[in-house]
Amino acid sequence: MTKCNGCGIELQDNDINSLGYTDNLSNKLCNRCFRLTNYGEYKKVSLNNNDYTKIIKSIPNDSLVLYTTDFLSLNIDNIDKFKQVLLVITKRDIIPRSVKEYKIINKLKKILPNIIDIIIVSSINNYNIDELYNKLIKYSDNKDIYVVGYTNTGKSTLVNKLIKNYTNYNYKITESMYPSTTLDIVKIKLNNLTIIDTPGLIDENNIINYLEKEELKKVLPKSSINPKTCQINGKGSIIIDKYLRLDYETNNTNSIIIYSSRLLDIKFNSIDNNKYKEYNKYTFNIDKGKDIVIRGLCFIKTTKEIKINIYIKNIKPVIRENLI
Template sequence: MNSCHGCGAILQTDEKEKEGYTTSLENRFCERCFRIKNYNEYQKSTKGKEVFLENLKTIEPSHLMVLVVDLFQIPKNLEEITTLFSNPILLVLTKRDLLPVSLYEEKLKNYFLEESKQIVDTVIISSSRNYHFDELMEKIRKYQTSKEVYVIGYTNAGKSSMINRILLDYTQKIPEITTSMLPRTTLENLEIEIDSHFTLIDTPGLLDEKSLLVHLEEKDLKKVMPKKMIRPLSYQVKEPQWIYLDRYGVVECPEENDLIFYFSNTLEMTRYRKNKEIPKDFVKHSFSMQGREDVVIDGLGFIKVMRPGNLIIYTYPEVDVYVRKSLI
């Protein structure tokens, strides 16, 4: 059976609405990939989270796993993925280009190395800027335990983009895996032979159901997901303030503090010294901050809170809001 070279789905000519549909089994790509690549038109995958989890659980424990994490969307709990296996993990933190140049990379790497014993090493890369790919290739070769190396992670992390970049720069092959800003682009495992010593296996990403991104329409996604380097916004708060994060959330800072906002530059942020109406469908989260901590609004971005004090966040009920040790 032929598979689509873009997303891995098995090609079929019978059911238009189902994955892998194409007009001819001779085609390299399914209709969905053809539309994403040529018209930027996207058709949502109908598969549930369980199918993707089951797929990951079938990987043999001997292979090296390359766990790809989006630096701007660092998962709350990497253990949701790492505890699924006992395999050695090379952690790849990608989309470096989205964060400020001044980022202290060593601090970030150590933070994750301390998180899990399975993580044998960490690399910080950017697929769009071709950043640290020699180091990535060197480390994959160093830690691989068999020819097959699995590339895993959450949906949208940048797994397929990373493999396309490797294909472009280290092989004569055409980088043709489908990538998109929408969740669930890769649908089945895709085996990509890089050379006679190693094959990368791209896998469909896991869905973070508590992320705002999963609940947004395409036009909102474009606004919320950064495409350019984020300009952090520093606010010195002297008296109570309400900061509206476009129409996705409200930050209430009731007392003096120094806040640094890390959100897409395309988000419209407005500051008020008096409380305006909080949208009725928002839920309130109150935090007592210790200082030098981040408040993360899953999928939207985070606020670095420099000093101890209270902070209140209002956002949609489906979205997780939590505090972590400051990462930047």
């Protein structure tokens, strides 16, 4: 049985419409990875969380789990399924420069007292990758290291960075902005370490699973996130591109701060305008200690307590203690 070097799926030459197809079984990549890597062509796959859950369940308790999450979602649901966790916050390059790393780390350590360690990295900027590699050597104890986390958090890119920095292999796992690029486990020897890239979990509550190519390019931040501060007083509405409407009502001055990709269009609108009122409505009373997170799109803070209505489709906002 030969597996695709890019996504881990078993190669086959019988059915051009099924996953793993290649016209020559001696190829290293399946057609899907070949076309994605060389032409940016994307073919949606319909794996579901059952497939991933099976993979997650097969991870031995004593192996080191490198759990990835990116700054925009900071989704750590499911982290408690693993015993030995090194939490890796990926994409440091999109975190605003003003954000102090130690503050995020300290807050997360309080929420997650049982994990081994936390590190913030950027594969694109090669930031903290040596430190991560040293931690892998320190904590792995000759056991396999599984890279786990939600899709699109940068797992495969990180493994490729490790391959590039610490081996002579001319080898790359397929990485892309599309969710569900990696389809099965991909095992890599990194000198004395064994790293296993996994497809990751699908977060049905993340907007990226509902977007087409051009929208993904806009929503996924390419550079440092610029918080946008909206000064408010009275009644009004803030429209975030075509994705979200936020209605507010306040008797004093307040600020709503939105952390998102710079390419999103954020505008004020009058409360009487009906734009996006057909989306699902969620009401929140929040204060300055909380963030409203629209996973994959943005997170929102305020400087004082306020009641707001959010209109959005497909996904639900979640509330968390603010991390920055």
